[in-house]
Amino acid sequence: MEESVRPSSTVNGTPQHIDLQSIPLPPQRGAGAAAAVGTTSARPPYAAWESRYRAWVIGSDVFTAFVLIVMSAFLIDRSDPHDMHALGTAAAFLFGLSVCRAWSPRVLGEGAEEYRxxxxxxxxxxxxxxxGGLLFGxxxxxxxxxxxxxxISVFMFLQRYALRQVLHRRRRLGECLLPVLAAGSPDTVADLIARTKADPHVGWRVEAVCTYSGAGAERGSGEVEGVPIVGKLDDLAGHVRRGGYRVVAVTADQHWNPKRLQRLAWDLEGTSAEMVVAPMLMEVAGPRLNVSGVLGMPLLRVTAPMFTGGRRLVKEALDRIGSALLLTLVSPLLLAIAVAIKLDDRGPVIYRQRRVGRDGHAFTMLKFRTMVTNADKLKQELQADNEGAGPLFKMRKDPRVTRVGGLLRRYSLDELPQLFNVVSGRMSLVGPRPPLPEETAKYAPDARRRLLVKPGLTGLWQVSGRSDLSWAESIRLDLRYVEDWSLALDLVILWKTFRAVVQGRGAY
Structure with missing residues (x-):
């Protein structure tokens, strides 16, 4: 019955020949579109620096694996010249990394995805x-x-990290950056430009902008944050083909709609550009975002943040065990710091301060004393010189800081006693900054979400500038941690904290 209602594809019993070239292509909009119609643009090769970087990654991976496998063959199998274990491991290594696309240019240097x-x-x-061992006995x-x-994994992760640092250093110098064309409203494009300039290690450089009207926020303005506006949204595909941009970043704009985005994706096929669409939920990322198809529509699923459950129990255990081990390892350093503080001005070694923890419960936070004993009384006299952001009180050259205290603050050694707070369960190794009661009294409703988790000895604020951050930026980072927390994120923050502390960045 179903076949009887289908239109026939034959005429006089002879199958019709369909000439695909005769089917009209959808109209192309914008200047330069005529050159694209009826032609298939081959994907241009990657930039020279990308090819060199990929060659370095593959070469270092293969060399490291080869050296370690050969050494293991001598040590484990008594230098058997026909060692199938070594050959099988080498073959499995090459196949495993190839099939998992660990050498794909699109993941090299791209955040955590490369490591995943x-x-x-x-x-x-x-x-x-x-x-293979089971199969061949x-x-x-x-x-x-x-x-x-x-x-092999340990050495390979370390060398990938070392190569990534070289790449990041080049990017901070303005090299090895991907050219980006941003398209959206002037305000959201300006935010994207500001973020790419603040974080050059991401590897993006916005070189051109398209807006709906072809102008900036101000009437007649031909640029956004110093980046020229090259056309309207309808001209986007043509500019990409002519300009050779590697990324098309689509930011929020009321004029974007599903049809226009779909047309743009089709028009970009065959170019070197990768289309990246920023969701409206800018501060939600990572494992909480999933794309799925329902009723033929792509839907972005946002799961609720997890504040309890098995992963939190694992975090609790790691916090207490890790802090106990750290206290054991640094106990000689703690004793030396205590002696130095005591000899400096004969005052107390530990400074106790009330802070606000999870769910608004106050606790006593421990720190090494870095200021004179009457520092709290002198604070009122120094309010006019406050350089802190929001309700925070900070001074780059605070006269209350002692000689020993200045050294301790530079390398965050004054915060080591907080490990006792972590062992007791009041704090976590990683989390939002522990606020003062007077700070929480001034919190806006969104800032109070910081109190949904335990405060941390370190956090995103610690590895992103510490005291150099604005109040709004520190709140944004803390909320991002609360919303997108994961064990992997904790490990990354702990590693970056070590680097920030050693370099003494943003501490005063």
Missing amino acids: TLGRGLVTTAVLVAL ALAVQPWVFIVVPM
């Missing part, structure tokens, strides 16, 4: 080695699965 793909590739390698493969592959 590398991790998946190495896990795949271990699984393949184990399965090589039961002596356990050292290769549980020692060699993890050892």
Whole structure:
């Protein structure tokens, strides 16, 4: 019955020939579109620096794996010249990283995605080695699965990190950046430009802008934050084809609609540009965002933030165990700091201060004393010289800071006693900054969400500028942590905290 209602595709019993070239293409808008109609643009090659960087990554990965596998063959299998374990591990390594796209140019240097793909590739390698041992009856493969592959993983992550630092250094100098064409409202485009300038390690440089009217926020303005406006939204695809932009960043604008975005995606096919659409929920990211198709429509699912559950229990255990181990390791340093403070002015070693913790419960936070004993009384006299953001009181050259205190503050050694607060369960190793009661009294409703989790010894505020941050930026970072928390994010913050403390950035 179904076949009877379908239109026939034959005439006089002879199948019709459909000439695909005769089907008219959808109209192209904007200057330069005529050159694109009826032609298929080959994807241009990647920039020279991208090819070199990828070659360095692949070469270092292969060299590291080869050296470690050869050494393991000598140590584990007594230098057997026909060692199938070594050959099988090498083959599994090459296959695992290739199939998981750990060497794809689109992930190299791209945030945490590079490390995730590398991790998946190495896990795949271990699984393949184990399965190969079972399949061929090589039961002596356990050292290769549980020692060699993890050892390769450690060295490989370290060298990827080292290469990433070289890339970031070049990007801070204005090199190795991807040209970006931003399209949206002048305000949202300006925000994107500001973010790319503040974080050059991301690798974006906005070189051109398209807006709906072809002008900026002010009537007749031909640029946004110093970046020229090259046309309207309808001209976007033509400018991309002529300009060779690598990224088309679509920001919020009331004139974007599903049809226009779909047309833009079609028009960008065959170009070197990757289309990136910024969702309206700018501060929600990571594992909370998932794209799924329902009733033929792509939907962006935003799951609720997790403040309880198994992952939080793991975080609690890691906090207490980790802080206890750290206290054991740094106990000689704690004793030396205590002696230095006591000899400096004979005052108390520990400074106790009331702070606000999770759900608004106050607790006593411990720090090494870095100021004179009557510092709280002198604060009122110094209010006119306050350089802090929002309700915070900060001075770059605070006269209340002692000689020993200045050194402790520069390297955040004064915060080490807070490890006792972490052991007691009042604080966490990573979390929002612990606020003062008078600060929380001035909180706006959104800022109070910081109190949904335990305050931290360090956090995104610590690794993003510390005392140099504005109040609004520190709140934004704390809320981002509350909304997008994960164990992986905690590990990244702890590592970046170590670097920030060693360099003494933003501390006073």
